[in-house]
Amino acid sequence: MPADTLEKDELDTLSAGLDRLQSDDVTRRSPVREVLAKVLPPIILLAALLAVWQLYVVVANPRPDRAPSPAQVLGALGDAWASGRLQEAIATSLERGVIGFLIAIIVGTPLGLLLAEVRPLRRAAGPLISGLQVLPSVAWVPAAIIWFGLSDATVYFVILMGAIPSIVNGLLSGIDQVPPQLRRVGTVLGATRWQLATQVALPASLPGYVAGLKQGWAFSWRSLMAAEIIATGGSIGFGLGSMLDQSRELADLAAVLGTIILILGIGILIELVIFGPLERRMLRGRGLILGGAR
Structure with missing residues (x-):
């Protein structure tokens, strides 16, 4: 075989291999399989944890007021649903969390761009921003109550300081x-300095920005629960934190555990439904993951 023909065949083989590596079709799965791959592992783990919990209750037979069974926790949530308290608490907390988080984005994004573009300002304010991130948001609750009273402004202030x-x-x-x-x-x-910040730096920084948004939502949700647990009464509505504190006052451990699980579940759901797909779409658009990966 001539040398030039052999070289051409090798180049064609190499090109085909590179095309195959770059093709999304290699790892693309059917929508049903992709959904099952994402949903089944958490469901299996949850079922295993519930089985271990129920087994402990059956074997150890602890006092129901100290270690309620999964059925008792589910029953407590069912009672709260039947009375309408559960729907009210979920709606109130989600509304506060989403509105507070959106305000935090509106305030935090231009502030971050400003600090990134003005170096002296960043050197001055950067340590303060990092210190505020480390400071537990619950520490702001007493001051917020003094400033704003028992009102929704107290809750929103704590959310903003956390996010x-x-x-x-x-x-x-x-x-x-x-x-x-x-x-x-x-x-x-x-490009002007403003155009460099908004049309060059901001789009190019999306991976870090989205990671900050995810962490900001986590801090928003935690801050909201802390504020609702401590700041009760007045004109503050009935949220999940209020429901948790009310169950504690009644020494209803089943309701306490049910509310904790519900708060955890909502946080996980927001991650799976909003931030997970957003992050995958961003990474896929930059060619960092293939079509069916992750």
Whole structure:
């Protein structure tokens, strides 16, 4: 076989192999299989944990007020649903959490861009932002009650103080990883400083920004629960934190555990339904994962 023909065959084989590596079809699964692959593992783990819990109750036979069974916890949630308290608590907490988180995004995003573009301001305010992120949000509750009284403003203030530092630091971390060549290209093309920040740095920093948003939501949800548990009465509505504290006062451990599981479940659901798909879509658009991966 001639050398040039052999070389051409090798190049064709190499090209086909590279195309195959880059093809999404290699790892693409049917929608049903993809959903099952994501849903089944958590369901199996949950079923295993419930089985271990029920087995402990059957074998150890503890006092029901100290270790209620899964059926008792489910019954407590059923009673709260029948009375309408559960629906009210979920709606109130979700409304507060979503509105507070959106406000945190509106405030935190331009603040992060400002700190990224103005270096002296970042050197001055950066340690403060990091310190606020470390500070437990529950520490703001007493001060917020004094400032705003027992009102929804107290809850929203605590949410903002918990979420904004995480969003700002996530955006700053993402912008720090943007290649400087992108800014130089934008400058050569005549972009203003504002255009460089919003049309070059912000889109390029999306991985870090989305990570900051995820952490910001986690802090929002935790801050909200802390505020609802401590700040009760007045004009503050009935949320999941209030329901948890009310169950504690009644020494109803089944209702306490049911509310905790519900708070945990809502947090996991938000992650699976909103942030998980958003992160996968972003990474897929940048070619960092294949179509059926993760």
